[in-house]
Amino acid sequence: MPLEIITVPCLSDNYAFLLHAADSGLTALVDAPEAAPIRAELDKRGWQLDFVLLTHHHWDHIDGLEELRQIYQPSVVGAEADAHRLPPLDLAVKEGTAYSLLGEDVQVIEVPGHTIGHVAFHLPKSKALFTADSLMALGCGRLFEGSAAQMWQSLGKLAALPSETVVYSGHEYTQSNGAFALTIEPDNPALQARVADIAKARATGKATVPSLLSLELATNPFLRAGQDKLKQAIGMEGIDSELIFTEIRKRKDAF
Template structure:
């Protein structure tokens, strides 16, 4: 791994992430939930912010953009479809575009569902995915603007990345997600073991981010909507197809 990646908490449960290229000193924050913790993380590491990579327009992901831009003059990169709703945007990106942070290179993946213009950043050389609120550890985002079919398509794109990809998501929701996952997929032994590890980590005050895409595919019920066990859990036939199963799982989670 070339990049230096630092994870910390913002607000009550947002995940803050700094990604730095040690060769050039370029440093990006993925989203900008809260200025104070980001400044504290930069000071702790001795890094200087050069870039802000935004995944989507929600306030808990962009609130600190103006202050950070004023302080550092950082470049703000944002999804083209949501740029009008994001402050101080310098550069807009779409599916397949490349974003560079110093010598590091990320490919933009459009992931509509949580919001219509949501994107993720995939640093292939670092095996690091910054998924915002599309895919969570053991969960996925609510469908505020997209359909179940759109969100399933977005999740399928992310699940197609290599199993050793580290997933950095937008929130520390893993404990609650694990409890729902166990309700939906109680016979999943890898999930049972993972849920126990998550319980221990959170009891000790440790973050559960990043996780691995391979582990998500084995234990995250939203990525397993094509499996007969998950269809049965929501009362659908095994051949129903993943989209209806996913939609039913998401509705169940909304009420859980």
């Protein structure tokens, strides 16, 4: 049976994700921004919490962990490179680590940029990709620690995954990201349609996360920095794609 994946709004604009395997009854969590909404969702569904996967060390992705650990005693998984600044880990992983979760293989993908030790978790069987603050809906994370070159390389890894992959990112930033994206590619019809759909969703309080990777490839300017159409749109034809990405990230920071 496929995993059931639940989006849990946390804090003011964060998301955590619960993954549940009906056959085993086991449940995993990706990131722990705050405990209360995660506990409420677990209680509502009668689920125990068996595993927690952490994408990076920022407080708004880990602050709820200690309370959850005291109540449920889950096994905690995180990046080996960030073990010194993550909460205590039961399993430290890196790219290439062979890891199984809820009966599925998990691909650990190192995606430095937002932070140096950021990782994403890809579950090919469920076609699910948990990216937190690396690849985001219509955006990418701000470069707090890594370089533009690192983030561009990281996004390239994610862009190469199957286009039907569902991207579970860490924040409800999509509407503002869409407004920025239109300053880069105002004549992109797929982007125009997506921005209209986002406005309708947010008007009724609906989440815009997750999103399909195919949609990100068609509309997300940070993934599209290598596309000739985008380069033409910003008057930078023939420029190296990494430099295009750097320019777009610089513009977003000032947006």
